[in-house]
Ligand SMILES: [Zn+2]
């Protein structure tokens with residue numbers, strides 16, 4: 001359902017049939033008759049981000065269908081990769097200055113230090129955790 005796969009009836013290849021015996025051809029047709037297979041074809045899609053064309057390969061379409069992905073990919077592989085990397089890079093961890101409650105060394109923590117919570121430097125934190 002929702003699959004845009006091309007459904008085709010498998011037809012026997014009639015090319016070169018003349019060189020074969022009529023008998024062989026007939027049995028080939030019998031075998032081929034009624035066999036329906038779903039064939040995926042490489043499709044060319046246009047990337048939403050860069051406007052470049054990219055191939056949505058038959059194998060990928062099969063993968064999408066198997067995993068019940070309803071939508072075609074909208075971006076080329078490069079842009080998908082770029083977006084993944086950007087998403088990772090877009091979250092710079094803000095570091096706050098703090099003083100270690102254990103050894104008194106200045107340290108940095110990835111959260112706003114609160115007075116009711118002791119801050120430990122990474123060494124002391126690891127030491128405490130390891131206990
Ligand atoms: Zn692109």
Ligand SMILES: [Zn+2]
Pocket residue numbers: 100101102103104105120121122123124125
């Ligand atoms: Zn410390």
